[in-house]
Amino acid sequence: MSPSLDEVRAMDAADPLRACRERFFLPEGVIYLDGNSLGVLPMATMGRQREVVESEWGEELIRSWNSRGWIEAPQRVGAKIAPLIGAKANEVIVADSTSVNLFKLIVAAAALAPDRPVLLSEAGNFHTDLHIASGAAELARLRLDIAPRGEIEARLGADTNLLLLTHVHFKAGFRFDMAEMTARARAVGARVIWDLSHSAGAVPLDLNGSGAELAVGCGYKYLNGGPGAPSFLYVAESLQERLMSPLRGWMGHAAPFAFTDDYRPAPGIARFLAGTPPILGLAALECGVEAFAGAPVDRLWAKSIRLFDLFAALVEAHCPALTCISPREPERRGSHISFAHPHAFEICQALIADGVIGDFRAPDVIRFGLTPLYLGFEDIWEAVQRMRSILDSGRWREPRFAVRGKVT
Template sequence: MLDRARELDAADPLSGYRDRFDLPDGVIYLDGNSLGALPRATSARMQQVIREEWGEGLIRSWNDADWISAARRVGGKIAPLIGAGPREVVACDSTSVNLFKLIAAALDMRSGRKVILSEPGNFPTDLYMIAGLERQGLAERRLAERDKLIGALDDDVALLLLTQVHYKSGAMHDMAGLTSAAHGAGALVLWDLSHSGGAMPVDLNACHADFAVGCGYKYLNGGPGAPAYAFVAERHHAALHQPLTGWFGHAAPFEFSDDYAPAPGIDRLQCGTSPILGLAALEVGVELIAEIGVDRLFGKSRALSEFFLECLVEQDLKLELVSPQDSAERGSQLSFRHPEAYAICQALIARGVIGDFRDPDILRLGFAPAYLRFEDMAEAARHLAEVLRTGEWERPEFRERAAVT
């Protein structure tokens, strides 16, 4: 398969983009869905921000280097990747904090309704962010399995909160259909794009989505703990009240008045001072993904994952696939169930094949298409087959759990 992989790489129009990333030697990185790789341009840009903008420019850079617009500018560059208008997205805070703002905003817009509907097994922070509002007496969490979500929509539901591509299985929701069903029941919809934004075409406005959030450090390659982003459809801007009413979301922050007045438009989603270093790194990652284009990226990620499955067949490996078989119905990942998934993942990492484990029994392999080669697929499949055939995962060092799994 290695020969065929090399032919596919030679014919791949995106193959040149691998060199735009700084990847370590001897590593096949199948975890870009957890932390994206380092764009080559990031390091120099960060030196410029640190030495010139901060060191030389000091406080003047809020104007001279336009730090003051950074949240809006980076949001505006993310917008076309997710089918949003340029003034509908802002880059700020963490995904979790942005979830809170928008869950609370939905409760404010649908007064009388308290239920936030989601699915069990959604990414934990999406579910957890409801807990604080529940304790405040403002929200009530309702979970329904994915095939029962539409049936669980009633006139108590203020918000349907779902992750478009499931972090564990990679299964993709029908964004247009579920949004329409929720609207039919009078509810709003908040889409978490953490596992889809930057990896595949997302069309929030074509689906009439109300709200969305997403992660800056996965497919957008913004660096560890990068700022996240938030989307609010323009039709909701004027009526939107989110509770994190900080000075960067104020209509006139430098008037220093005692009373809060929300900024017009998407800026009212901002809260504290923009994290300039984090936004600068994120901007580099976003620009690179925008240059490649999400349509081409998704095309390649489908081809990569299909080829990987062929390689497993070639290796005569039978693993339980928990991701959808059809590559059009899943994100840029393949997840397999195995009772020893943790130890297998560690044995692969020791061989330089970095995937990840998700409790309790999932081996998750992400295929970030911007920097992976078909050759990586063939090699990863060979390593996986060898780990399983030799039983090297049984070594005690591979079974000991680290702090972060």
């Protein structure tokens, strides 16, 4: 029997994270279930952006690089992300996009084992990772081997240079055991690069404890850094001095303002910087990360489990036409829930028109992000009631819901 409205309201009342909801701007009448694609706006970001634009840029101008700490922002924000992913403060830096950072790590790490010719990754991985991997592999003279999830371990061998894995799969939400996969790769002499875009800020991560050496992650999903927010990059301290970034920009130089022709990499993680830091984006991301104050990841994950279980139970009871394709076991999944339906796109568009924002992933998946910092149990209950109405009435069949925009 599915929970009643009174029961889910009681769950909200007892939620220790309930007060965190006030840290975010949530539009009236909208149930936002797409924080795994674009996080919502932290309230602090609006004031901080105004301060950066009007005071730091407008009044201080170029002096702000020194007087307002602009030049240290990539390291400072990286250090604030580090506790969320189980890393040391000096192992994380914010720079560029996830795609660019992935390229840097593939090319840099591949050079450590020039006799190993294979870059191994998962079929159906997020497509930009595979696209970046294909280009990086060509430059690093690697052969890209794309294997189904069930065959990855069998493909690991003496010829494997790097294994590229997304920790939580973008579509159905399957999660790899990071410690286990890292150990399996290490056993054959390979290294793993982890994409944490659907993990950071949502599921428990312990990069140091798992033996992970290399990772990238997104700033605009669960970290709420805003559209196109800069990405973060992680390199284990023990490996940093052995790697050379293929994008040798001036900010990654040991003395960027010496203006010398020769390139000397900066010590530590700073060598993975390239161009001038995007200060507006960094300021917004810093606010997003600071919104996690007093909300430890284990508490977030405990709530995510309850949100998932509630969503799954309500859909099973009221929307049987939808098939859950996400793992039911918490240790095997991330913090979103996905359903398959032949007309997933149209149903998703009808939901959006009705104030319930999820997203569609081809060919037949509706995906809903479960963001414990600001999502409530009543939000889930109400979302499923609206979805039930759409399905029962057949409103999704209206022609307008079949029109596809550039972004789905």
